[in-house]
Amino acid sequence: MTKQLRMRIMIILILLLSTTYLAIIAAINIGLNKGNRDLANDSLRFLIQEESRPDDLPEPLTDKGSAKDDSNMKPPTKPIELSSSHHIIVKYDKGGQLQSIDNNLSDSYTDNDIEAFCQEILDNEKEVGTIDQLRFMKRENKDGIIIAFIDHSSAVESGKTLQIISIVGSILAIGIFVLISYFLSGWLVKPVEEAFDKQKQFISDASHELKTPITVILSNSELLEDQIGNNKQLSYIKEECDRMKYLVTSLLTLTRLEHTPYKGIEKNDFCISDTVLERLLPMESVAFEKGITMNYDDVTPNLHFYGVKEQIGQVTAILLDNAITHTDKGGKINISLWNTPHHLHLTVANTGKEIPVDVREKLFERFYRADESRHRASGHFGLGLSIAKTIVTNHKGKIWVDCENGITTFSVNLRTQTTKENPCQ
Secondary structure: OHHHHHHHHHHHHHHHHHHHHHHHHHHHHHHHHHHHHHHHHHHHHHHHHHHOOHHHOOOOEOOOOOEOOOOOOOOOOOOOOOOHHHEEEEEEEOOOOEEEEEEOOOOOOOHHHHHHHHHHHHHHOOOEEEEOOEEEEEEEOOOEEEEEEEEOHHHHHHHHHHHHHHHHHHHHHHHHHHHHHHHHHHHHHHHHHHHHHHHHHHHHHHHHHHHHHHHHHHHHHHHHHHHHOOOHHHHHHHHHHHHHHHHHHHHHHHHHHHHOOOOOOOOEEEEHHHHHHHHHHHHHHHHHHOOOEEEEEEEOOOOEEEEOHHHHHHHHHHHHHHHHHOOOOOOEEEEEEEEEOOEEEEEEEEEOOOOOHHHHHHHHOOOOOOOHHHHHHHOOOOOHHHHHHHHHHHOOOEEEEEEEOOEEEEEEEEEOOOOOOOOOO
């Protein structure tokens, strides 16, 4: 649980930091590009002013080609960056005939190139914009049309350079944010983790302390029964002691699995098909006594798995016991085991009452019992499925439940590992 909490905190921190950083970088890029365009537009307005009569001064234009409505706008002054060797002036008469091309960028663009650019501008009816690496502005006056160009390559290159720096910086920053989030989330989760560890330790210690008195009570009740014979009160004592012993054992098992999942146990490659059958066959008689038909023809033979054999067998037993408990007389249980290229699949399906959707996820919680009276009669405490989920999770697998057409199916998905030998052969 603490791992999931830490992961959520990490994701939230990374998203917050990354979003803030990317917003700042985007604002810088947008601001710089806009500044370069405004500076280029000022230069173009100055060029057109120089080529026009004083009463034909151009109105300030935006990229959309609309004039800015500003009565206080001052006539453009010569920008410091403007150089006569980095601009082109093209003039057309009122009839649209080309009059002159003043090309100071002939090393990069021929007159034919400029004429093609102008024709594209006239066809698109754009007043201001960028074409190739030239910033242009078109203006109509009494004498005809003036189109001014300036070399915008330095601004384009600086924009591209800034974008590359921004991308590289963003990747590095996100990496740093991941590290910061990792350590910060660990610091935030530490008190919660300590509280959970103390809770687990308390359950473990309390369970150990309860084992001795339960064993003493159970032993003495059996001795008394040998002396005085069958007694209703003694049978109650034995029954409750057995239930308490089962509860304590389950709590110890669950605590050990969550805290030290493989303490004293090593993983090995084993025949999972045989393990499932070993746990299945003894329970077949229990199902038969209850009038339940158990089918295990779909258990694929000679499948092997790398893990803890005893724990996988325990998962099988828990799911079978759960299915028998919830299957009415005359019902059916079907056990299937098969493999796909990278996974093993185990399902235990039984007929019976459908589990409500809002209850299905709760089934794997500790002490949760959908039918309190039924579990009380069967001696269950709602820990079996929680133990099964913990074992499956420790094996990097998934477990879930589905209900459809009156059939409840518990499914286990285990990821397989490649081994040199098949122990089933």
